[in-house]
Amino acid sequence: MHEQKHDLREAMVQSFIKAVDRGINLAVVVSDSTSTSKIKPFAQKYPDRLINVGIAEQNLVGVAAGLSLGGFVAVTANAACFLVARANEQVKNDVCYSNTNVKLIGLNAGVCYGPLAGTHHAIDDISIMLGLGNIVILAPSDAIDTAAIFDFALEYEGPVYIRMDSDKLPVIHNEDYRFELGRANLLRTGTDISIMAMGSTAHEAYFAGQELEADSVQAEVINISSIRPVDKEAIAESIRKTRRVITVEEHSLHGGLGSIIAEIIVEENLQAQLIRLGIPQGQFSKAGPRDKIRAHYQIDKNGIVTAAQKLLQTS
Amino acid sequence: MSNQFKLQPAQIVEKAKEIRKKIIHTNVRAGQGHTGSDLSEVDILASLFFRILNIQKDRIDDPDRDRFILSKGHGVCGLYCTLVEAGYLPEELLDTYLQFDSDMPGHPVRQKCLFVELNTGALGHGLSVGVGLALSAKKTNRRFRVFVLTGDGELQEGSNWEAAMSGAHFKLDNLVLIVDRNTLQLADRTETIMGLEPLADKFRAFGFEVYRANGHDPGDLIETIESLDMHNAMPKAVIAKTIKGKGVSFIEDRAAWHHRIPNEAEVLTALEELE
Numbered sequence: 001m002h003e004q005k006h007d008l009r010e011a012m013v014q015s016f017i018k019a020v021d022r023g024i025n026l027a028v029v030v031s032d033s034t035s036t037s038k039i040k041p042f043a044q045k046y047p048d049r050l051i052n053v054g055i056a057e058q059n060l061v062g063v064a065a066g067l068s069l070g071g072f073v074a075v076t077a078n079a080a081c082f083l084v085a086r087a088n089e090q091v092k093n094d095v096c097y098s099n100t101n102v103k104l105i106g107l108n109a110g111v112c113y114g115p116l117a118g119t120h121h122a123i124d125d126i127s128i129m130l131g132l133g134n135i136v137i138l139a140p141s142d143a144i145d146t147a148a149i150f151d152f153a154l155e156y157e158g159p160v161y162i163r164m165d166s167d168k169l170p171v172i173h174n175e176d177y178r179f180e181l182g183r184a185n186l187l188r189t190g191t192d193i194s195i196m197a198m199g200s201t202a203h204e205a206y207f208a209g210q211e212l213e214a215d216s217v218q219a220e221v222i223n224i225s226s227i228r229p230v231d232k233e234a235i236a237e238s239i240r241k242t243r244r245v246i247t248v249e250e251h252s253l254h255g256g257l258g259s260i261i262a263e264i265i266v267e268e269n270l271q272a273q274l275i276r277l278g279i280p281q282g283q284f285s286k287a288g289p290r291d292k293i294r295a296h297y298q299i300d301k302n303g304i305v306t307a308a309q310k311l312l313q314t315s
Numbered sequence: 316m317s318n319q320f321k322l323q324p325a326q327i328v329e330k331a332k333e334i335r336k337k338i339i340h341t342n343v344r345a346g347q348g349h350t351g352s353d354l355s356e357v358d359i360l361a362s363l364f365f366r367i368l369n370i371q372k373d374r375i376d377d378p379d380r381d382r383f384i385l386s387k388g389h390g391v392c393g394l395y396c397t398l399v400e401a402g403y404l405p406e407e408l409l410d411t412y413l414q415f416d417s418d419m420p421g422h423p424v425r426q427k428c429l430f431v432e433l434n435t436g437a438l439g440h441g442l443s444v445g446v447g448l449a450l451s452a453k454k455t456n457r458r459f460r461v462f463v464l465t466g467d468g469e470l471q472e473g474s475n476w477e478a479a480m481s482g483a484h485f486k487l488d489n490l491v492l493i494v495d496r497n498t499l500q501l502a503d504r505t506e507t508i509m510g511l512e513p514l515a516d517k518f519r520a521f522g523f524e525v526y527r528a529n530g531h532d533p534g535d536l537i538e539t540i541e542s543l544d545m546h547n548a549m550p551k552a553v554i555a556k557t558i559k560g561k562g563v564s565f566i567e568d569r570a571a572w573h574h575r576i577p578n579e580a581e582v583l584t585a586l587e588e589l590e
Contacts, residue, residue: 027454049454051450058443058473059443059446059474059481062443062478063444063447066443066445066447066448066449066450067447068447069448069451070457071455074447090443092437093436093437094444
């Protein structure tokens with residue numbers, strides 16, 4: 001792990017620039033979200049490829065679908081909360097059902113906008129996207145993961161949703177990491193407990209794994225950045241080994257990573273204990289500083305360690 | 316590229332008659348359908364597919380072809396019957412309309428039907444996608460034009476106005492919106508439910524060049540559309556005055572026929588009137 005922290009959006013924008021450099025016919029569509037997307041370096045180099053539709057999310061997605069039908073690889077970049085809620089029908093019909101070559105980027109997802117409260121939180125984006133056909137769902141966790149995921153997505157033909165974080169985050173993947181669709185990333189191996197996390201909570205899981213090791217607990221930490229398709233085999237293999245699972249997500253417990261893992265446990269008859277950490281279903285997240293929100297819902301390092309100790313005590 | 320038929324208005328009137336008969340037969344056979352909506356748009360579709368649109372059967376994927384989006388996706392039977400009449404689709408396919416897993420479902424699906432650019436059916440989607448397509452043409456110096464056909468009740472969807480604002484902002488003179496202005500929507504008259512007038516002024520205020528045409532007169536539609544200035548930096552709206560259910564007296568201008576099907580006796584009368 002490298003201490004230096006990177007804004008994942010900067011890695012995203014560099015991927016955009018490199019994609020055009022190598023001949024991809026890219027158009028990035030924003031809805032007044034030029035600062036949200038940190039798109040300036042791209043806009044300076046390829047001003048004609050950036051389209052701003054103003055504060056109009058339905059039009060954002062419809063225009064992107066039209067651009068893709070006209071031959072562009074179209075990317076939308078705006079806050080996840082407005083993308084998935086305001087433009088839901090455009091996402092469903094113009095992108096997913098019509099199977100257009102659009103990449104939907106949900107920026108500042110989860111509770112990145114902590115104190116800005118419920119209107120700005122996106123704790124339902126994964127569950128909403130999972131209900132739609134044809135769409136690949138990805139959630140990078142660090143700058144290396146982000147670059148790899150965008151390099152993949154811009155070459156992939158068809159709808160993709162990418163859940164993005166706003167924090168500056170250290171690197172938890174090796175330089176030789178390669179993203180593979182439908183493949184889980186093992187961040188550390190262990191035999192006592194499996195911790196599975198999505199997006200930036202992979203960092204909390206990673207550090208919890210380190211802390212548990214000091215207590216002689218061998219935690220296996222898996223970053224699930226490919227949500228659909230998901231790596232059922234690797235997930236089941238880990239659970240068969242440890243029989244104890246914690247899932248961690250900055251998302252509602254309805255229809256997120258925890259739900260996916262619970263389905264796998266039941267369908268594969270894995271006989272495991274499961275603790276799902278996230279925002280309880282049927283609730284909006286509390287508002288406030290993000291670290292306080294994470295602590296409240298136990299989706300931080302300490303919460304994961306506590307959950308792990310509980311699981312180890314009861315079995 | 317040019318239109319492969321290039322028919323004269325009088326020939327298009329004959330084609331429209333055949334399309335209307337197919338619509339009656341197809342909806343009756345299927346047991347359901349949007350008969351009134353289908354009949355409303357026939358002369359517009361016939362004018363587009365037999366004269367205006369630069370499309371050809373052997374070049375269906377040509378990036379320079381004109382694009383047409385049926386934003387009022389519930390009028391899909393009108394589109395299927397037009398495509399069959401033009402020989403783009405086999406006539407037998409109409410027998411499968413609305414059947415299980417048919418290539419002719421009740422709203423258009425691009426994966427299943429040629430010249431369908433977008434899966435419509437939810438209202439207020441076509442114009443935004445049309446804006447994106449027209450913008451793609453501008454950005455790649457292609458000369459194709461984009462035609463979007465909406466219903467009128469559909470214009471109550473706010474997304475249309477987001478799209479209209481952007482079409483003018485991006486100076487999309489290659490974008491033509493045609494409004495099937497039959498003044499009826501599912502429940503009642505548009506002006507009773509949620510008034511649209513003054514519709515032309517609204518589009519003008521949004522930066523469109525606005526024209527009115529008789530939506531049942533191919534001559535008028537063709538003259539209006541062929542004389543549009545496609546290089547004046549303004550998107551166009553053609554408000555086509557139509558009668559819902561046009562061509563069959565007892566269906567014409569009746570909200571109840573938005574998705575009703577004629578019974579046996581009514582079919583005979585309808586086909587007689589369409590001769």
